Amino acid sequence: MQPVRGTRDLLPEDNRAFRLIDATAWNAAQLYGFEELNTPMFEFTHVFQKTLGETSDIVGKEMYTFLDRGNESLTLRPEGTAGIARSFISEGMAQNLPLKFYYVGPMFRYERPQKGRYRQFHQVGVESLGSDNPQADIEVLLLGHRILEQLKIIDSDPSKNKCQVEINTIGDIESRKVYRNTLVEYLRDYESQLSADSKIRLEKNPMRILDSKDDGDKKIVAGAPRMAASLNQASVDFFGQITEALATLKIPFVRNENLVRGLDYYCHTVFEFTSTHLGAQGTILAGGRYDGLIEMMGGPKVPGVGWAFGMERIALLLQPEMTAKTKRVAAVICAEESAFVYCMGLAEKIRGAGFTVEQPSSGNMGKKFKRADKVGAEYAIIVGSSEMAKKSVSLKNLKTGEQKEVLEAELLKALV
Ligand code: HAM
Numbered sequence: 001m002q003p004v005r006g007t008r009d010l011l012p013e014d015n016r017a018f019r020l021i022d023a024t025a026w027n028a029a030q031l032y033g034f035e036e037l038n039t040p041m042f043e044f045t046h047v048f049q050k051t052l053g054e055t056s057d058i059v060g061k062e063m064y065t066f067l068d069r070g071n072e073s074l075t076l077r078p079e080g081t082a083g084i085a086r087s088f089i090s091e092g093m094a095q096n097l098p099l100k101f102y103y104v105g106p107m108f109r110y111e112r113p114q115k116g117r118y119r120q121f122h123q124v125g126v127e128s129l130g131s132d133n134p135q136a137d138i139e140v141l142l143l144g145h146r147i148l149e150q151l152k153i154i155d156s157d158p159s160k161n162k163c164q165v166e167i168n169t170i171g172d173i174e175s176r177k178v179y180r181n182t183l184v185e186y187l188r189d190y191e192s193q194l195s196a197d198s199k200i201r202l203e204k205n206p207m208r209i210l211d212s213k214d215d216g217d218k219k220i221v222a223g224a225p226r227m228a229a230s231l232n233q234a235s236v237d238f239f240g241q242i243t244e245a246l247a248t249l250k251i252p253f254v255r256n257e258n259l260v261r262g263l264d265y266y267c268h269t270v271f272e273f274t275s276t277h278l279g280a281q282g283t284i285l286a287g288g289r290y291d292g293l294i295e296m297m298g299g300p301k302v303p304g305v306g307w308a309f310g311m312e313r314i315a316l317l318l319q320p321e322m323t324a325k326t327k328r329v330a331a332v333i334c335a336e337e338s339a340f341v342y343c344m345g346l347a348e349k350i351r352g353a354g355f356t357v358e359q360p361s362s363g364n365m366g367k368k369f370k371r372a373d374k375v376g377a378e379y380a381i382i383v384g385s386s387e388m389a390k391k392s393v394s395l396k397n398l399k400t401g402e403q404k405e406v407l408e409a410e411l412l413k414a415l416v
Pocket of ligand 1: 283310
């Protein structure tokens with residue numbers, strides 16, 4: 001019995017990491033006023049189709065799309081932004097702007113599995129809706145930065161820092177039209193040398209050629225006209241406010257002019273937090289501004305900006321001690337069968353004091369002590385009929401081996 005290719009079981013150690021990541025991100029997001037909104041794991045296919053872009057990799061080859069028994073075309077969500085936009089429209093939230101949402105959950109893409117890339121993976125994301133001011137872009141960038149700092153992935157010491165912030169602007173619609181024409185004109189001269197994928201992109205989505213991973217394409221792209229030269233003043237000003245603020249706030253970043261992102265809904269700001277510690281799948285957090293998305297879906301003209309990070313990729317970068325088990329464990333060992341229920345009552349009290357309590361139920365005393373050892377118990381609390389009669393327990397410190405009799409009423413105090 002094998003799991004489906006590209007899916008994996010989240011084992012206890014994975015879940016310890018995921019809980020830490022989610023809790024850290026959620027606590028930080030709350031400090032900026034984000035509220036949690038979780039949308040269904042599947043939507044009508046059209047929610048994703050046009051919004052992410054017919055020529056995007058996701059829509060072109062990665063969606064899990066199927067007809068349900070009622071003949072509706074449904075798709076397992078490949079990302080969270082389109083679902084949040086759909087929810088904004090169907091829940092009629094336009095009266096309450098601005099709105100800031102946080103989400104967490106599984107996403108599904110039919111990609112070639114490798115380290116850090118799965119067909120079912122998990123994202124934490126934030127979406128800030130209703131502000132066309134660069135302040136919103138800066139705020140979500142600061143939030144992403146704060147989370148990765150708290151998870152010790154970003155460090156002010158360059159030798160410990162595992163991540164860099166890359167940002168770019170792809171300009172407003174007008175600037176992009178101008179650039180598209182300039183770029184296509186340049187690329188036409190090299191058309192025969194482009195990779196097969198990029199030949200198709202040249203017709204459908206030429207800007208994607210800029211972030212092609214193909215070595216031949218990269219050489220051609222190196223000589224391409226720069227997007228910055230096609231930006232109108234409004235786009236330059238918008239981006240300038242963001243980079244200036246990041247510099248003032250001492251958030252280190254690099255401008256990557258070839259960063260365009262793979263989804264169609266973006267405009268103006270795009271960014272990726274990347275790591276060289278993860279091999280080929282180096283992008284851990286990514287996002288940008290999407291001012292036309294909600295309108296394109298039939299809703300009001302509401303701008304937005306946000307990001308998502310892959311929990312699996314973040315988990316790979318955590319320091320092991322951050323996800324080590326930290327709970328305190330005690331074992332209640334019942335010396336005689338007749339004391340068993342009494343011991344269970346005792347275990348309840350000890351749990352009330354915050355201990356994880358294990359009560360080995362089978363085997364002789366030797367076996368029970370072995371179990372206590374295996375679960376990492378600090379203490380064994382041993383109860384037989386004589387202890388029951390005296391309302392006391394034998395308390396053994398499993399680290400030092402020291403054992404003493406303690407009145408039951410004094411037990412919690414003795415567990416220091
Ligand atoms: P994305 O770049 O497609 O953006 O994905 C965001 C992050 O999800 C990636 O940087 C990566 O860490 C993780 N990720 C993506 N695909 C996989 C995979 N197959 N396996 C493991 N991790 C993966 C979005 O999804 C946008 N919705 C982000 C956004 C939010 N933009 C604005 N708001």
